[in-house]
Amino acid sequence: MTIGKLIDGKAFAAGLRDKVANGVAGFVQATGRKPGLAVVLVGEDPASSVYVRSKGKMTVAAGMESFEFKRPDSIGEDDLLDLIEELNQDERVDGILVQLPLPRHIDEAAVIGAIDPAKDVDGFHVVNAGRLATGQEALVPCTPMGCIMLLKDELGDLSGLEAVVIGRSNIVGKPMAALLLAESCTVTIAHSRTHDLASVVHRADIVVAAVGRPEMVRGEWIKPGATVIDVGINRVADIEEEGKSRIVGDVATAEALAHVRAITPVPGGVGPMTIAVLLRNTLVAAHARAGLAKPEGL
Numbered sequence: 001m002t003i004g005k006l007i008d009g010k011a012f013a014a015g016l017r018d019k020v021a022n023g024v025a026g027f028v029q030a031t032g033r034k035p036g037l038a039v040v041l042v043g044e045d046p047a048s049s050v051y052v053r054s055k056g057k058m059t060v061a062a063g064m065e066s067f068e069f070k071r072p073d074s075i076g077e078d079d080l081l082d083l084i085e086e087l088n089q090d091e092r093v094d095g096i097l098v099q100l101p102l103p104r105h106i107d108e109a110a111v112i113g114a115i116d117p118a119k120d121v122d123g124f125h126v127v128n129a130g131r132l133a134t135g136q137e138a139l140v141p142c143t144p145m146g147c148i149m150l151l152k153d154e155l156g157d158l159s160g161l162e163a164v165v166i167g168r169s170n171i172v173g174k175p176m177a178a179l180l181l182a183e184s185c186t187v188t189i190a191h192s193r194t195h196d197l198a199s200v201v202h203r204a205d206i207v208v209a210a211v212g213r214p215e216m217v218r219g220e221w222i223k224p225g226a227t228v229i230d231v232g233i234n235r236v237a238d239i240e241e242e243g244k245s246r247i248v249g250d251v252a253t254a255e256a257l258a259h260v261r262a263i264t265p266v267p268g269g270v271g272p273m274t275i276a277v278l279l280r281n282t283l284v285a286a287h288a289r290a291g292l293a294k295p296e297g298l
């Protein structure tokens with residue numbers, strides 16, 4: 001049996017961050033200031049803290065200004081909304097990211113809705129979601145945008161291809177489907193209520209798995225020669241070493257490799273792309289806010 005290829009998202013993301021760094025240098029020359037990204041973290045979740053730290057490091061490495069705001073779990077919604085309003089008004093801030101999920105007592109939609117859409121580098125505001133859905137210029141959610149970049153790099157023109165997205169979240173599934181549709185794919189959104197998921201997936205030339213269930217998509221589900229993007233990041237107990245954990249995706253990668261043309265690994269696939277696109281979106285937002293043309297090649 002032939003073996004498919006692993007898509008090196010880590011390397012692709014590094015290349016994208018280099019392009020962003022070049023674009024940042026141009027922006028600094030044109031405006032005399034650095035693009036700025038503000039990240040807001042509520043609570044002490046260790047995994048979230050790790051991601052926020054790594055975002056901050058990569059922001060600075062790309063030549064941008066990083067502003068981090070940590071607030072306790074106990075923060076009231078009003079105080080969080082006040083912070084966002086401050087960041088909306090701050091001229092040094094081009095991008096605002098509020099790390100999700102938020103504590104249960106805070107209305108996530110209200111917080112996202114308070115972000116200036118021009119600074120919404122996550123692309124979660126309804127204005128950006130609506131612009132994406134209607135084919136207008138928008139800030140696009142980082143993870144789906146990263147997936148599209150990997151797919152176009154692997155396959156070239158996507159038009160006419162059968163794409164199945166598993167998962168219907170506002171963060172990945174829905175914007176992913178909108179982007180695939182914009183590339184003229186035939187798009188199906190499958191989810192937890194879908195009947196006979198295996199058969200639905202078997203139709204697909206492109207599979208995007210974003211369900212958050214470890215290795216749920218099995219190798220035999222995959223149509224021979226399909227390209228698979230695994231968005232899942234699931235921490236599971238390591239059976240080899242007691243007390244240790246490892247990260248697996250939503251796809252049984254080893255099985256799938258016997259069927260696919262190409263598949264993204266976890267880790268080292270979509271995850272690094274998410275942060276690289278966040279930097280890209282921050283640079284794009286900075287250009288728009290400064291009245292400059294969109295940076296080329298990004």
Ligand SMILES: Nc1nc(=O)c2c([nH]1)NC[C@@H]1CN(c3ccc(C(=O)N[C@@H](CCC(=O)O)C(=O)O)cc3)C=[N+]21
Pocket residue numbers: 051097098099100101122142233247266267268269270271272273274275
């Ligand atoms: N407003 C908001 N925007 C986000 O974009 C957002 C968020 N909230 N909340 C949390 C999730 C999670 N997330 C990840 C980003 C990069 C990796 C990543 O780089 N992962 C590496 C390393 C994985 C590891 O070893 O821990 C990989 O997959 O290779 C993972 C997860 C962004 N998120």
